[in-house]
Amino acid sequence: MLHGHGDDAYRYRREIRADFSTNVWYGGEPAGLKEHLFNQWSLVQKYPEVLAESLNEQVAQHYDIKPEQVLISNGTTESIYLIAQAFRGKRTTIATPAFAEYEDACRMQQHQVAFIRWDELYSSSRLATELLFICNPNNPTGSVFLPLEELISGNPQTLFVLDEAFIEFTLSIETAVPLLSRYENLVILRSMTKAFAIPGLRLGYILAHEKQINLLRDLKFPWSVNTLAIEAGKFIFDNYELLQLPVRQLLEDKESFALQLQHTGVTVYESHTHFFLAETTQGNAAELKQFLVEQHGLLIRDASNFRGLKETHFRVATLAPAQNQFLIKALSTWKNHCS
Template sequence: MLQGHGDDGYLYKQELAADFSTNVWYGGAPDGLKEHLFQQWEKVQRYPEVLAESLREKIAGFYGFSTENILVTNGSTESIYLVAQAFQQSRSTITIPAFAEYEDACRIFQHQLSFLSWAELENETLPDTDLLFICNPNNPTGAVFTALELAITNNPEILFIVDEAFIEFTFSVTSVIDLVSKYDNLIVLRSMTKAYAIPGLRLGYIAAGTSLIERLSSYKMPWSVNTLAIAAGHYIFDHYEKLQFPAAQVLADKTDFVNALADSPLTVYPSHTHFFLARTNRYTAAALKQFLLKEFNILIRDAGNFRGLTESHLRIATLNKSKNQLLINALAEWKHI
C-alpha cells in the first residue's frame, strides 16, 4: 500500500493546525539529536555500514543479547518485508485489524493468507498456520494481548511475528523481547521512529534467535540503514534513560481527551495506547476527514482501509491539550452539518 497510511499531510497544500493522523509521539525528536546529526554530516560522503554493525552491537549489548540476536532495519516496514521474503509461500495468518503492510508483504511473496480477529486471538482460537502476525499493542485499535507467552509456549509449530512498534505507548502489556533467547518460534519487530519522533529517518530492529536472524540476514539488502539513522540510533541508546518521553502524562491526556469526546458525534472505542479507534455517527470517515481539512486544517486518519473495519472508522492520536481542543470544537460543528 503506497498510499492510504496516516501522516499523509504532505498530500495537502495547506499548513495543518493539528495532525491527529500520525501516532508518532507529538513532542518531537529527543533533545540534542538534531545537533548530534549535524555533526555527523561529513560521514554521508562514505557508504554506511553494510548491516549497521556498530548499532547492532550496541542494541544487543543493551538487552544483554549476542549480536547474532539483532538485525537493524530501515524501519519496521523493512522488517515486515524481510520476514515475508524469508518465509515466502508460507501459510500466514494476520491478526486484524492490522497495519496493511503485513498483508501487502505476504502477497508479494506468495503467502497463503488467512485472517484472525482480535476476539478470536483472545479466545485462544489459533489457526493451523506457519506464521502468525500480531501487532501488540494493536494498530489501529490500541488493544493489547496479555497472554502472548502462553500462546507461544502452547503453539511451538507457529512462528509468532510480534510487532511492538507501539510498546512504549502503553503500561498494559510489557515487551516480549527478552523471550527471544527462550523460544525459537518468536520474532520481535521494534521501531525507533514512533517514541523518538524520527519516522523520516526510518530506523528499527528485529530481535530473534540466532538461526532466525541468520535466515533473515540472508535476504537483507546492503546499506539499507543510512549513516544518519545509524548515528541517531547510537545517540538514543547512549542517552536512553533521559530521552524517554512522558508516557504517563500522554496517557492521562488521552483519558481526558476521550472523556471530552463523549458528547461528540463519534463513538470512541477503548484503547491502551495514546491513539484510539473511533466511528463517526454521521456520514463517513472520509467525509469527516475532508470537512476537518477544509474548514479547520485538521487531519485525521481515515481507517476505512484497515481490513475488518468500515468506512465509518477513523483513528485519532492524542496531541497536546490545546490541539485536542481544536478537534473537540471542530467535531461540535460536524455534529450540526
C-alpha cells in the same frame, strides 16, 4: 499500500495546524539529537556500515542478547517485507484489524493468507498456520494481548511475528524480549521512529533467535540504513534512560481527550495507548477527514481501509491538550455540517 496511511499532510494544499493522523510522539525528536547529527554530517561523504554493525552491537548490549540475534532495518516496514520474503509461500495468519503492510508483503511473496480477529484470539488458541503476524499494542485499535507466552508455548509449529512498534506508548504490557531466551518461534519487530519522533530517518530492528536472523540477513540488501539513521540510533541508545516518554501523563491526556470527544457525538473505543479508534455517526470517515482538513486545517486517519473496519471508523492520536481542543471544537460542528 503506497497511499492510504496516516501522516499524509503533504497531499493537501491547506496548511495543517494539528495532525492527529500519525501515532508518532508529538513532542518531537530527543533533545540534542539534531545537534549530534549536524556534528556527524561529514560521515555522509562515505558509505554507511553495510549492516549498521555498530548500532547492532549497541542494541544487543542494551537487551543483553547476542549481536547475532539483532538485525537493524530501514524501519519496521523493511522488517515486515524481509520476513515475508524469507518465508515465501507459507501459510500465514494476520490478527486483524492490522497494519496493511503485513498483508501486502505476504501477498507479494505468495503466502497463503488467512485472518483472525483480535477478539477471537485466546491464550488457548491452537493455530493451523506457519506464521502469525500480531501487533501488540495493536494498530489501529490500541488493544493489548496479555497471555502472549501461553499462546506461543502452545503453538510451537507457528512462528510468531510480534510487532512492538508502540510498546513505549502503553503501561498495560511490557516487551516480550525476555521470551527470546525460551522460544525460537518468536520474532520481535521494534521501531525507533514512533517514540523518538524520527519517522523520516526510517529506523528499526528485529530481535530473534540467531537462526531466524541469519535467514533474514542473507536476504537484506547492503546499506539499507543510512549513516544519519545509524548515528541517531546510537545517540538514542547512549541516552536511552533519559529519553523515555512521559507515558503516564500522555495516557491521562488521552483519557480526558477521548471523554471530551464522546461529548461531540462520535463513538470512541477503549485503547491502551495514546491513539484510539473512533466512529462517526454522521457521514463517513473520508468525508469527515475532508471536512476537517478544508474547514479546520486538522488531519485524522481515515481507518476505513483497515481490514475488518467500516467506512465510519477513524483513528486519532493524542496531541498536546491545546491541540486536542482544536479537534473537539471542530467535531462539535460536524453534525450541523451533515444536516
